[in-house]
Amino acid sequence: MSRHLEVAIFVWYTTVLLVSAKPKQNVVKSYSELHKCELSEELKTEIASYDSVVNDIIDFAVSGPFKGRAYSELERFIDTFGPRVSGSEVLERAIDHVINITRAEDVKDVYTEEVEVPHWVRGHESAELLEPRRKSLSLLGLGTSVATAPDGVTAEAIVVHSFDELDAMDNDKVKGKIVVYDQPYVSYGDTVRYRSQGASKAAAKGAVAALIRTIAPFSIYSPHTGMQRYSDNVTKIPTACITLEDADFLGRLYRNKEKIVIKLVMSSTMDTKTSRNTLIDVKGTQHPEKLVIVSGHIDSWDVGTGAMDDGGGMIVSWAVPIILKELNLRPKRTIRSIFWTGEELGLVGAFAYAKKHKVENDNINFVMESDEGTFKPLGLTVGGSQHARCIVAEVLKLFSSINATALVEEESPGSDIVALVSQGVPGAGLLNANEKYFWFHHSEGDTMNVENAEELDLCAAFWTAVAYVIADMSVDIPRK
Amino acid sequence: MSRHLEVAIFVWYTTVLLVSAKPKQNVVKSYSELHKCELSEELKTEIASYDSVVNDIIDFAVSGPFKGRAYSELERFIDTFGPRVSGSEVLERAIDHVINITRAEDVKDVYTEEVEVPHWVRGHESAELLEPRRKSLSLLGLGTSVATAPDGVTAEAIVVHSFDELDAMDNDKVKGKIVVYDQPYVSYGDTVRYRSQGASKAAAKGAVAALIRTIAPFSIYSPHTGMQRYSDNVTKIPTACITLEDADFLGRLYRNKEKIVIKLVMSSTMDTKTSRNTLIDVKGTQHPEKLVIVSGHIDSWDVGTGAMDDGGGMIVSWAVPIILKELNLRPKRTIRSIFWTGEELGLVGAFAYAKKHKVENDNINFVMESDEGTFKPLGLTVGGSQHARCIVAEVLKLFSSINATALVEEESPGSDIVALVSQGVPGAGLLNANEKYFWFHHSEGDTMNVENAEELDLCAAFWTAVAYVIADMSVDIPRK
Structure with missing residues (x-):
């Protein structure tokens, strides 16, 4: 294992493991009230005006043409490849599959970046x-x-x-x-x-x-x-x-x-292999250099099938460009979906991305990760400044129809995104009804039987619409 | 396997498997009201008069000297012997252990009856x-x-x-x-x-x-x-x-x-071995020939440890003579605790008992079995005539302090007791909060981690007091 990997793993242990999965407390349903958010009436009006497009996305994913699609794609993916351990051949074939199904949707801006990963067998x-x-x-x-x-x-x-x-x-x-x-x-x-x-x-x-x-x-x-x-x-x-x-x-x-x-x-x-992060861009119409990232990891442990950890997170992040394409929605900023590799062996793909893209990371407006289940969505865990959280809380008000308006403050809202969040990028994790997540996590029990089609639809809708609004609205999410 | 075993297994399949574990519906909390039970005021007054002794038993087992004892004895038993498959040497050693701990309590009327059992490895x-x-x-x-x-x-x-x-x-x-x-x-x-x-x-x-x-x-x-x-x-x-x-x-x-x-x-x-049913008698003071039986099975599957199936049922049936001895309670009829052998391979011990004791089975007043968990006790599943159920329902009113008054009608209220119930003996199973029973049943998950000391205390108290009242009251439980 290279020194780079060792550093990545060390950072992971000293920062993420101890904070990434704390019990979700302090659920503040009306964050903006409790924290006396001082957003301009103009901004509040602007955010509220996304109500129509948010509902279009929800309808499309939950009861429209996309209904059941996240589940069926995940099922095909999981049943075909099974577990996808870092450094394995099957992981690379699984990555190829995701590229292929993306291109088949006429979403062409999909590409990979090579990463050296540990291969523990x-x-x-x-x-x-x-x-x-x-x-x-x-x-x-x-x-x-x-x-x-x-x-x-x-x-x-x-x-x-x-x-x-x-x-x-x-x-x-x-x-x-x-x-x-x-x-x-x-x-x-x-x-x-x-x-x-x-x-x-x-x-x-x-x-x-x-x-x-x-x-x-x-x-x-x-x-x-x-x-x-x-x-x-x-x-x-x-x-x-x-x-x-x-x-x-x-x-x-x-x-x-x-x-x-x-x-x-x-x-x-144990040895080292070459794997790939997979990226899909929906290019922004006004600020293509600015990024809103949605992400999950594509590798898994070698037991179970990684349907929950993190097949679900990957598939809802894959759904974002597909749904936007189908609805002909292009936000002002670029939305980038990333499927990290080598997460389980030390957040390796994510750290490699943060390093490779260091000069452009100032352009990341918001980074989102789903890696603690894709059960019923409840809202977001959000890291960053209070002002950043106030804006996100205002965006979450758009999701009252699916009861996904909760904002939980979390210094480190996700494991793979720690590399970026620790650089000051505002970030969020998917808050969901994951009470049983650790019953199955990293075990033979992590299979399709844990997943639910309706919940995945809701997560895909929520994930897409949140990313779209944040990528499209007039203001950036401010840094600390 | 002998013809006898084959017959026993056949009867088991054609009668018990299909009825023994139906979802518990029709919980009738006030059975006597719904069924217009016509018990004499005298009998009702007599049953109500057991209130004091019932509460003594409950206090003794739940908060008195016996508190925690059912759990600690079960833990010692399970940790020492682990799974106890029909026909195995470890089952016979486990049977010896139960005999020894019974005698150590100065309960001397404990004995065994040999049974030929299947030994599938x-x-x-x-x-x-x-x-x-x-x-x-x-x-x-x-x-x-x-x-x-x-x-x-x-x-x-x-x-x-x-x-x-x-x-x-x-x-x-x-x-x-x-x-x-x-x-x-x-x-x-x-x-x-x-x-x-x-x-x-x-x-x-x-x-x-x-x-x-x-x-x-x-x-x-x-x-x-x-x-x-x-x-x-x-x-x-x-x-x-x-x-x-x-x-x-x-x-x-x-x-x-x-x-x-x-x-x-x-x-x-697969071959055949000799095992033993284990019996403990608390001799009746007035009608020693009449029997109230409490029972569970001592054998288990070879996976897990049989803590739940049926270590719990066995230990609460073992508790009955121990608690009665400690409280100096001797009912008018004999209470017999039986730990059946060879249950999992076809109810073999129970059928052997029914056959061996055929001439005296008319003297069995009531037969009870706990083999569907010893979680929080709720009452009894009761087979027999409506009049029999009316009397049992009246007895169950004594357990309002622990919320264990429910009576569920069940034609076949237990697997091992089917041999007797099918001969017309009124019988009952322990109704308990066993919603998760089949999560663990017959799997590696059937371990002490499923068991709970307070729930076992409540079951031991309930089981002892029900048996005592029925064995002591003036009227027999009528047959159909």
Whole structure:
């Protein structure tokens, strides 16, 4: 992996993982009232005047010719390609497919930009509890995890409930052991540090492997995968998530003073491949150099099918240029749809884009990302200044007919767009009814069965209309 | 398998599977009003007089010395033994454990009765989609399924949505194929016939294997196992359940005219072993020959841990003699707790009991079974005459403090007790808030994580107090 990738991954861990999926609180339905937004009557009147075009877009996507199309395109995409892991051939074929279906819609301004991405390939994985009784433990190795020796590692396990509990232990007690974390799930944002840092913290105390309670609030014996990062100066030890059920079981055994012995076998390979970000432009009529970006990522984990993470986000971002083309709508600024590559292995495509386009990023007016589900749309999570949020809140008033007017303040409203938002670009994520998102996320359960055609229609309509209004109105979204 | 077992299994399929798990409708909170129950004022006064003892039992189990005990005993049992498949050594050790913990409570009247049970052992199982793209399909072979050849069976698959669709097909279209059923889930009672008869119906048309969409309303890519039965005069073909997600995926491929090729490998062995029903008697003070039975089954499937199915039902039935002993309560009739063996492989223990005790079954006053979850108790599902139900409804009025007064009419209120209920014994099942029961049932998700200590306390209290009142009151529960 190149230094660039390492930097990207480091930034990801230190900024995004801890904030990207906080519980959605502070839903402020009337943001403009609460924050005493001081928009001119002229601007408010102008924004309100988009009511007609917004409703045209909604009608077209929800009950008109586009109805069901987002779902059917997603279904074809998912059923044809399945999971699309960063660096894989199937991901590149999936990218080609999206280019082809875009051109088939007579939307021609579609192109790709090459990106060097990590290619981590899971091999055989198994874990067996040998003592106090034999039991197979379901597991999923974590992205970038090293392999065990071919015949595995067999060791006694200790179970800790928190990093504090581990820190308080003598190194002698940890040395040579498998560390099992049975930390409770608080929220994804709070708890994911056990997945991302668990191996490194265990290795620093001499452990030979780390097994982490899956980062999810609910399970039907479902392990979830995800990224982890080895700290500098620690031995890279194999690491995987196990189910909530087994982690809790092992925790009970340990606290009942049972001796726990586990045999862990994991194999994996890692190298670097070339992939592509995919871009579709709807050129602006007055300020083609100014950009409103809508985006989702096209790669996925290797388990499940990535229908939810992030097939849905990709397809609603794909819908934007298609719907605008069909409705003959061309905004004043350019709307760019981007399907990021290499997201799951470290936001690699997004960071590459931000770097490659650095000189023109001042021209990005607004950047939107959908990567936390495309269930019923509720509004937007918005980063940026209060004035920026006031304008977006005014735009969201246009969506009262579909009850998608909520604005949630979020410093970092999306994972892939952190590279741009951290440069000061105002940005937003799709706020949606994603209460069960982390039930399926990064697991075999992320399939078409999670998706819903009507909800995707609503998301496609909302995403298209928000982007259109912001790209077309007279004022830019101000930066901080 | 003996003829006796075959008969038991046949009876099970033709009576229980189709009725045992119907959606709980017709909840009648005031059964006695709706049905114009004509109980004497004297009987009503007598039943009402149990208010004090019922509350003593509830206090003892919910907030007194027994609080948390049902859960802790279940946890120890489940964590020590894990799944307890019919005919396995671990089941016999689990039975010994329950005997030991009973005696440790100074409850001495505990004994076992030997039963010949089927012993079906799952071996290696795998299914791989080879065309149109490679994908591993998660599966669980069904109880009594035969194995494939050692190198598996590779065949083209057809997908049918219903038995009607299969019936309408030319045999030529089915011959040599793997039949995949992607039937929708309506209710367990309605849909389980695809699991129990799917292989036989496919085999009758020449199929080489049958894969059935798991009988569950919700999934995180979770296959569920369960029993199936080969009809006479058909070739026994290997059969398994696959996940909702994969069944739906295969259905879409098939209807999109894709050629589907699957490689299926399954191994299993089947023989017969000796197991035991376990009985604990609290001898009646006035009519020791008359019985009120409380029961659950002690065996489980080989996946998950059988904490819910039916560890919970067993432990609340175990709690009955323990709580009565602690409270020095001895009813007029005998209360017998029974932990059935061999339930999952065909209600074998229960049928053996009914046969062995045939001459004394006239003395069974009431038979209760908990085998559909021990979540928050709501009341009882009751089979028998209207007069019997009227008396039980009057007893249930004693449970208004814990909101467990509902009576649901059910011809067959439990699976294991069908052998007795079909002989005319009035019987009841535990009505509880089991909306998610079939999410976990017969799957790896059936673990302690599903169980809740407070709910188990309430169930133990309810189960004990209902049994006590019915075993102690002056009138028998009348037969039809």
